Amino acid sequence: MSGGSVSTTYLELSQDDGTAHKFYEVTVDALVVTVRYGRIGASGQTQVTAFPSADKARAAAAKKVGEKVRKGYAPAVPGQRAPRAVTRRQVTSAPSTARAVAPVLWRFGTGSAAFGIHVDDEHCWVGNQAGDVYTLGHDGQVLARFNLPDGVKCLVADDFWIYAGCDDGKVYDLSSKLPFAAYDIAADVDIFWLDIHEGVLDVSDRDGKLTVIDHEDEHQWSRRSQGDHAWMVRADDRAVYHGHQRGVTAYAPDGGGELWHTPTRGGVLFGWQEDDTVYAGTAHRVVQRLSKASGAIEATYVCDSAVYACATSPGGRFVFAGDAASSVYCFDQDGTRLWKLGTGGGSALSMQYRDERLYLVTTDGSLVCVDASEAAVSAAQQGTVPVARDVKLAEALPAYAPATTASAVTAVAQAPTGSIVVQCVQDSGRLRVHVVSEGYDSSWNVQFPRAIREPGARYVVDALHPAAGGFYRVRGDIRRLL
Numbered sequence: 001m002s003g004g005s006v007s008t009t010y011l012e013l014s015q016d017d018g019t020a021h022k023f024y025e026v027t028v029d030a031l032v033v034t035v036r037y038g039r040i041g042a043s044g045q046t047q048v049t050a051f052p053s054a055d056k057a058r059a060a061a062a063k064k065v066g067e068k069v070r071k072g073y074a075p076a077v078p079g080q081r082a083p084r085a086v087t088r089r090q091v092t093s094a095p096s097t098a099r100a101v102a103p104v105l106w107r108f109g110t111g112s113a114a115f116g117i118h119v120d121d122e123h124c125w126v127g128n129q130a131g132d133v134y135t136l137g138h139d140g141q142v143l144a145r146f147n148l149p150d151g152v153k154c155l156v157a158d159d160f161w162i163y164a165g166c167d168d169g170k171v172y173d174l175s176s177k178l179p180f181a182a183y184d185i186a187a188d189v190d191i192f193w194l195d196i197h198e199g200v201l202d203v204s205d206r207d208g209k210l211t212v213i214d215h216e217d218e219h220q221w222s223r224r225s226q227g228d229h230a231w232m233v234r235a236d237d238r239a240v241y242h243g244h245q246r247g248v249t250a251y252a253p254d255g256g257g258e259l260w261h262t263p264t265r266g267g268v269l270f271g272w273q274e275d276d277t278v279y280a281g282t283a284h285r286v287v288q289r290l291s292k293a294s295g296a297i298e299a300t301y302v303c304d305s306a307v308y309a310c311a312t313s314p315g316g317r318f319v320f321a322g323d324a325a326s327s328v329y330c331f332d333q334d335g336t337r338l339w340k341l342g343t344g345g346g347s348a349l350s351m352q353y354r355d356e357r358l359y360l361v362t363t364d365g366s367l368v369c370v371d372a373s374e375a376a377v378s379a380a381q382q383g384t385v386p387v388a389r390d391v392k393l394a395e396a397l398p399a400y401a402p403a404t405t406a407s408a409v410t411a412v413a414q415a416p417t418g419s420i421v422v423q424c425v426q427d428s429g430r431l432r433v434h435v436v437s438e439g440y441d442s443s444w445n446v447q448f449p450r451a452i453r454e455p456g457a458r459y460v461v462d463a464l465h466p467a468a469g470g471f472y473r474v475r476g477d478i479r480r481l482l
Contacts, residue, residue: 041083322348
């Protein structure tokens with residue numbers, strides 16, 4: 001406790017088995033109770049509630065502290081207990097046994113093992129273990145760089161919003177030049193992989209658990225699947241598909257229960273989805289295609305080593321896989337192997353196909369663009385491949401880091417023409433963001449970075465887009481309105 005009219009109680013819960021490592025702090029300042037909570041070593045989330053009298057504020061604070069103590073929390077000193085170690089994916093990579101090398105068009109070395117990839121109509125994104133995320137054009141030109149606080153586990157997209165899941169337990173929105181932490185995963189969740197659909201985040205973790213978090217960064221539901229080490233998670237309107245050591249399990253999107261479970265040939269290391277099917281790459285050298293409706297296995301694609309990554313062309317016409325022995329495969333949709341080629345570098349940890357090109361991120365930290373057209377692959381099998389172009393990083397390339405305080409946001413005296421004004425407001429004890437400008441539903445919340453929210457503050461955004469579930473998502477830069 002601190003002296004004066006302000007009192008603070010700080011508690012921690014840390015269990016030896018690693019299932020909990022979190023803090024809970026309650027501060028009473030006259031009529032206001034501030035609760036801060038999260039994983040030990042992180043800034044956490046904050047809730048502020050005002051009460052009609054100081055007595056009621058103290059009583060509410062005492063009740064909150066009592067509830068946590070009964071759950072095993074104990075008084076502690078901030079900073080004395082170290083943050084929990086985060087699991088990093090340990091992978092091995094052997095040389096390829098393929099007789100030919102893939103027709104690599106260009107290669108960009110990020111300097112650290114790379115797990116995250118996303119490719120859209122305009123850009124290629126790659127994130128590595130050092131916390132660097134690069135944006136490139138399809139020609140390999142490096143366009144931008146983001147410096148995140150910790151290693152990037154994966155990159156996912158939700159329409160034109162791009163998110164990076166990191167080892168610090170946060171998920172960063174990279175959709176504008178000002179990246180921000182859009183989600184702070186629960187303190188007892190060690191991210192292995194994630195997906196996002198209509199603003200709802202789905203997280204698979206080290207313990208085989210699935211955690212679902214809504215657009216306001218608030219926990220919705222969680223399930224523990226039958227197997228540990230859950231790498232795969234994919235989501236759509238009908239289900240969340242969770243791949244783990246014992247197979248693939250589909251859950252209702254609202255957490256209503258399990259829809260089906262299918263054992264796979266080996267533990268699942270990666271997953272991909274198309275409209276009606278999901279693909280599970282496993283440690284037992286196969287990719288298996290499962291029906292989204294029933295979970296039935298429809299086809300099996302056999303590789304020669306553990307499958308670290310897989311992807312398909314649109315509709316599943318071709319199925320691609322990357323194994324632990326630095327090889328990449330292409331199969332017909334029925335399971336017939338069409339070719340196997342070496343990557344010319346490390347093993348592919350993630351991949352994506354687009355417009356007859358296959359993009360890989362590898363154990364040696366490279367983003368690799370492979371010409372996957374029939375003519376190029378046929379020539380490669382005969383030993384004729386293009387000379388791969390090594391992409392260089394421009395020295396003057398700007399780097400963008402996340403905003404951690406309101407002062408880090410650019411301030412403007414007035415809203416530019418065509419921009420939209422939003423404001424931080426207190427709503428049932430939580431600090432929300434609503435739209436002030438006309439033409440929008442002022443009762444809807446805006447998905448907005450918690451780190452820069454301040455009561456009453458107004459901000460200017462370039463655009464807002466409505467999302468399923470009744471909330472707005474920011475598109476473009478964020479500036480504080482003076």
